[in-house]
Amino acid sequence: MNFTRRRAIGLLAGGLLAARALPVRAQPDPLPSWNDGAPKKAILDFVARTTVEGAPDFVPPPERIAVFDNDGTLWTEQPIYFQFAFAIDRVKALAGQHPDWKEKEPFRSILAGDMAGFLATGEKGVVEVLAATHAGMTTDEFRKTVEEWIATARHPRFDRLYVDLVYQPMLELMAFLRANRFKTFIVSGGGIDFMRPWTGKVYGIPPEQVVGSAGVVKFELRDGKPVLIKEGKVEFIDDGPGKPVGIDRFIGRRPVFAFGNSDGDQQMLEYTAGGDRLRFMGLVHHTDAEREYAYDRQSPVGRLDKALDEARQRKWTVVDMKADWNTIYPFQRK
Amino acid sequence: MNFTRRRAIGLLAGGLLAARALPVRAQPDPLPSWNDGAPKKAILDFVARTTVEGAPDFVPPPERIAVFDNDGTLWTEQPIYFQFAFAIDRVKALAGQHPDWKEKEPFRSILAGDMAGFLATGEKGVVEVLAATHAGMTTDEFRKTVEEWIATARHPRFDRLYVDLVYQPMLELMAFLRANRFKTFIVSGGGIDFMRPWTGKVYGIPPEQVVGSAGVVKFELRDGKPVLIKEGKVEFIDDGPGKPVGIDRFIGRRPVFAFGNSDGDQQMLEYTAGGDRLRFMGLVHHTDAEREYAYDRQSPVGRLDKALDEARQRKWTVVDMKADWNTIYPFQRK
Numbered sequence: 151m152n153f154t155r156r157r158a159i160g161l162l163a164g165g166l167l168a169a170r171a172l173p174v175r176a177q178p179d180p181l182p183s184w185n186d187g188a189p190k191k192a193i194l195d196f197v198a199r200t201t202v203e204g205a206p207d208f209v210p211p212p213e214r215i216a217v218f219d220n221d222g223t224l225w226t227e228q229p230i231y232f233q234f235a236f237a238i239d240r241v242k243a244l245a246g247q248h249p250d251w252k253e254k255e256p257f258r259s260i261l262a263g264d265m266a267g268f269l270a271t272g273e274k275g276v277v278e279v280l281a282a283t284h285a286g287m288t289t290d291e292f293r294k295t296v297e298e299w300i301a302t303a304r305h306p307r308f309d310r311l312y313v314d315l316v317y318q319p320m321l322e323l324m325a326f327l328r329a330n331r332f333k334t335f336i337v338s339g340g341g342i343d344f345m346r347p348w349t350g351k352v353y354g355i356p357p358e359q360v361v362g363s364a365g366v367v368k369f370e371l372r373d374g375k376p377v378l379i380k381e382g383k384v385e386f387i388d389d390g391p392g393k394p395v396g397i398d399r400f401i402g403r404r405p406v407f408a409f410g411n412s413d414g415d416q417q418m419l420e421y422t423a424g425g426d427r428l429r430f431m432g433l434v435h436h437t438d439a440e441r442e443y444a445y446d447r448q449s450p451v452g453r454l455d456k457a458l459d460e461a462r463q464r465k466w467t468v469v470d471m472k473a474d475w476n477t478i479y480p481f482q483r484k
Numbered sequence: 485m486n487f488t489r490r491r492a493i494g495l496l497a498g499g500l501l502a503a504r505a506l507p508v509r510a511q512p513d514p515l516p517s518w519n520d521g522a523p524k525k526a527i528l529d530f531v532a533r534t535t536v537e538g539a540p541d542f543v544p545p546p547e548r549i550a551v552f553d554n555d556g557t558l559w560t561e562q563p564i565y566f567q568f569a570f571a572i573d574r575v576k577a578l579a580g581q582h583p584d585w586k587e588k589e590p591f592r593s594i595l596a597g598d599m600a601g602f603l604a605t606g607e608k609g610v611v612e613v614l615a616a617t618h619a620g621m622t623t624d625e626f627r628k629t630v631e632e633w634i635a636t637a638r639h640p641r642f643d644r645l646y647v648d649l650v651y652q653p654m655l656e657l658m659a660f661l662r663a664n665r666f667k668t669f670i671v672s673g674g675g676i677d678f679m680r681p682w683t684g685k686v687y688g689i690p691p692e693q694v695v696g697s698a699g700v701v702k703f704e705l706r707d708g709k710p711v712l713i714k715e716g717k718v719e720f721i722d723d724g725p726g727k728p729v730g731i732d733r734f735i736g737r738r739p740v741f742a743f744g745n746s747d748g749d750q751q752m753l754e755y756t757a758g759g760d761r762l763r764f765m766g767l768v769h770h771t772d773a774e775r776e777y778a779y780d781r782q783s784p785v786g787r788l789d790k791a792l793d794e795a796r797q798r799k800w801t802v803v804d805m806k807a808d809w810n811t812i813y814p815f816q817r818k
Contacts (some may be wrong), residue, residue, distance in 0.1 A: 424709055
């Protein structure tokens, strides 16, 4: 190699090294929508301590399992769970094929726009609506109705697509974890088939990393074509004590990182807390009536009561949405 | 940029291109344990056609879902499913705590080494043995018994650890698929909790990519410690028409690549065949009594009858183990 060529390579190599060094020196904040405070510090500390090889709290990448509740943790859940809004819209869309619904509860109330009347039908009413709107079709057909709804339906208060109402700080958190070789999962009481069509695009979480409540599905050959039929029977409720069960069934490892926002997440956080390694348990506390909603112990949607007491007692991280997040939704970013 | 430097960069770039081209020219065979023949050609063609961006059959990486049956497809399943051998060993290990088993079927036959007597107790006997050996403990405790057994128990014919009896050609196939950005899953009639402790090390498939049959699991706080208890009730049988259901439930996408070896895999292959994209369906046909076992339509273990007919009729790939594999087990590699 002659001098000139060696020198050229040296210049090139130097340039490459400088280019690589630059982002380290001027590393941007991975969580810009989080204000400085205890939750942000706890997250950064946890990731720093678990990802340095040889450090006492190092967690090998395959064990870096992070689980997130969906409703109220990754996106808004007020004034009603978005999946309920979907079911109500489906009842309206299907009413033409069911003339009897005009006289039959809970459909009568829904079609009359009488939410109080619908809610008065209780759990039985909810189950009937879910069976009428989430079953009796193939999984492919159901996915299409979800895709259409999610691309068009708008939230009554914000007049935005529902998928616009995801929390920017949580998007940053999940991207930060993935950049540090954590595998992110959704573990939600919501329907698994309702979430999977859009979690990849919206959260970067593929269908196979979504755990949720499920109805019975049956394999059939229809005109020689293999299809899966959604039946009207509940198979699994991924809520409360069902969440650790769902984690065990679908993931098969105990998470080291878990985030929720309601009493339905308490056992998931307890199960995560029961592991041997350093671990992180977090709750989103909805304290911002102005930018989002403020609710906890008395709310019928996303009630946070016992889990809040346990979090404070055990020093889990509690996010005060109003104080800790400078941005709520992606469309508000400056 | 002066001429000398530009020339140096040109030389460097040329070198880099040559270096990149080299492995293409002298690329080692990714499937050395497969003899040249129709199955090997079909696999190589499928991967070539689905992974070139812009090609008509290109499959985007997230959709590259490959599913494999386990027993008889990835490891041997004769003379009895290895999980049965585990259950029998557990009965023997636990017999001291159950003095009544000496007089009580199916345990009496197992303890007396009378396999015909055990098999005569039928499905009821099998369910009782599974309940006695796979339930009534935490998931962590069960995992430890599997880990101990898999590290010590030996196959009666080969006098090898059971995990030594995995198929070298299938290890190569899975590695080849993963190198081409396919995500590999196990979809097995075997117990999910029996497989997960060792599939990572043996197959490179992590617990969260293992789908299998499962018993009911319950969340409990034991002395304040959160645990999951394995109960004696069957929750899900991941076999036959249960396989597409398990794929939908756990993975949430239709595979483009599926490999099985028995009638229990027929619906999984049909479901895969029903997709829109180019897809691959394969069966391992056990034809090698000398190096492994030869069995199909008459075998009580791993019966291959209807699926073999369908495979031939629909031109799915059928591997003739004797003719198509030059090596069966990793320890036989030259």
